[in-house]
Amino acid sequence: xxxxxxxxxxxxxxxxxxxxxxxxxxxxxxxxxxxxxxxxxxxxxxxxxxxxxxxxxxxxxxxxxxxxxxxxxxxxxxxxxxxxxxxxxxxxxxxxxxxxxxxxxxxxxxxxxxxxxxxxxxxxxxxxxxxxxxxxxxxxxxxxxxxxxxxxxxxxxxxxxxxxxxxxxxxxxxxxxxxxxxxxxxxxxxxxxxxxxxxxxxxxxxxxxxxxxxxxxxxxxxxxxxxxxxxxxxxxxxxxxxxxxxxxxxxxxxxxxxxxxxxxxxxxxxxxxxxxxxxxxxxxxxxxxxxxxxxxxxxxxxxxxxxxxxxxxxxxxxxxxxxxxxxxxxxxxxxxxxxxxxxxxxxxxxxxxxxxxxxxxxxxxxxxxxxxxxxxxxxxxxxxxxxxxxxxxxxxxxxxxxxxxxxxxxxxxxxxxxxxxxxxxxxxxxxxxxxxxxxxxxxxxxxxxxxxxxxx
Numbered sequence: 001x002x003x004x005x006x007x008x009x010x011x012x013x014x015x016x017x018x019x020x021x022x023x024x025x026x027x028x029x030x031x032x033x034x035x036x037x038x039x040x041x042x043x044x045x046x047x048x049x050x051x052x053x054x055x056x057x058x059x060x061x062x063x064x065x066x067x068x069x070x071x072x073x074x075x076x077x078x079x080x081x082x083x084x085x086x087x088x089x090x091x092x093x094x095x096x097x098x099x100x101x102x103x104x105x106x107x108x109x110x111x112x113x114x115x116x117x118x119x120x121x122x123x124x125x126x127x128x129x130x131x132x133x134x135x136x137x138x139x140x141x142x143x144x145x146x147x148x149x150x151x152x153x154x155x156x157x158x159x160x161x162x163x164x165x166x167x168x169x170x171x172x173x174x175x176x177x178x179x180x181x182x183x184x185x186x187x188x189x190x191x192x193x194x195x196x197x198x199x200x201x202x203x204x205x206x207x208x209x210x211x212x213x214x215x216x217x218x219x220x221x222x223x224x225x226x227x228x229x230x231x232x233x234x235x236x237x238x239x240x241x242x243x244x245x246x247x248x249x250x251x252x253x254x255x256x257x258x259x260x261x262x263x264x265x266x267x268x269x270x271x272x273x274x275x276x277x278x279x280x281x282x283x284x285x286x287x288x289x290x291x292x293x294x295x296x297x298x299x300x301x302x303x304x305x306x307x308x309x310x311x312x313x314x315x316x317x318x319x320x321x322x323x324x325x326x327x328x329x330x331x332x333x334x335x336x337x338x339x340x341x342x343x344x345x346x347x348x349x350x351x352x353x354x355x356x357x358x359x360x361x362x363x364x365x366x367x368x369x370x371x372x373x374x375x376x377x378x379x380x381x382x383x384x385x386x387x388x389x390x391x392x393x394x395x396x397x398x399x400x401x402x403x404x405x406x407x408x409x410x411x412x413x414x415x416x417x418x419x420x421x422x423x424x425x426x427x428x429x430x431x432x433x434x435x436x437x438x439x440x441x442x443x444x445x446x447x448x449x450x451x452x453x454x455x456x
Contacts, residue, residue, distance in 0.1 A: 118152030147328030197424030254293025282406030337387025364444015
């Protein structure tokens with residue numbers, strides 16, 4: 001007998017696909033009958049009634065757990081026609097007649113006809129998705145080539161606890177900051193200092209020498225939230241420890257930091273805490289650090305080239321890829337949250353599919369502009385990261401890309417079409433629509449920061 005948990009998982013996966021296909025949120029229903037269960041969804045209240053046969057209906061066999069997928073049928077019709085997976089396939093889609101051999105042809109020499117691509121799939125129950133076919137041999141879990149790698153529940157829990165413990169150790173006595181985070185480790189004068197990005201509402205207090213280095217950079221050339229980044233915070237911490245706030249001379253700071261080494265690494269959801277990914281400083285932090293005597297070269301500008309032109313051909317294929325990639329991303333759960341199936345995602349992302357990179361690093365209207373990518377192939381786990389932010393924002397979020405240039409951010413859209421950037425300095429409002437957000441990223445409009453109250 002199939003478990004209740006498996007039934008709910010099948011229904012949830014079916015609802016994701018139907019939401020993307022139909023363009024409105026499908027709330028799954030499970031109706032039991034003697035042969036098993038039917039997964040279906042009522043039409044939207046006050047919306048257009050779907051055409052008969054549109055979408056898909058899933059029937060779950062009671063004895064075997066096999067899934068039979070047929071064109072959308074009312075649940076009563078699907079139940080009345082169901083007599084097992086093979087019987088249903090033959091009843092709804094009769095086999096094509098075999099061709100008659102030509103006169104004189106030896107019996108048995110005619111190859112069997114190639115079967116048409118059937119719209120019915122009867123497959124063994126896969127414990128993780130509705131993808132046809134069994135999992136690979138000796139594989140406990142399956143992953144879509146589009147989505148992020150899937151971890152076992154135990155491994156995901158272990159990694160989440162290790163990351164939380166590391167954040168708590170680096171930020172003792174205060175609530176642990178949410179992911180993504182960047183850890184800065186500074187070694188100077190035989191001592192080691194560490195810091196995280198500053199995510200609290202209060203502004204960080206920098207050493208006067210660091211504040212002076214930041215003030216020398218014009219506002220339009222400053223990277224969003226750079227004063228909250230851990231590389232500047234850790235240097236301020238070291239300078240306070242080494243000489244207090246009395247020394248404001250940049251030459252004094254340069255003497256203190258002579259021979260210092262700074263390492264940055266990135267902490268992201270689902271990543272092993274004992275094997276962190278190296279991170280980079282943003283343009284503003286790199287400029288300030290060099291002016292303070294840290295080793296390195298001044299960062300250079302990158303003028304944005306002309307964006308690639310997109311043709312109209314292949315739109316149907318791009319929509320199919322987008323829908324599959326979005327569904328694969330949604331299928332990977334976090335430890336505490338799951339990503340939502342927002343009905344408009346395919347329409348929103350298809351013009352940028354499969355990905356839309358913008359290379360740039362230069363001064364902007366109110367703040368510096370950096371490289372970003374709109375990408376339907378989300379390769380990193382974000383369900384818990386965005387789920388925690390959704391609780392504060394009061395709206396569900398879905399990942400749609402990221403920023404480079406030392407920002408290491410996740411770009412996300414909420415259920416009201418608003419777009420945010422989530423990085424190691426907090427969450428930032430980019431615009432009420434994706435089009436507005438893209439313009440903000442391209443020209444460097446000011447981006448307000450999301451406070452702990454969920455406002456900005």
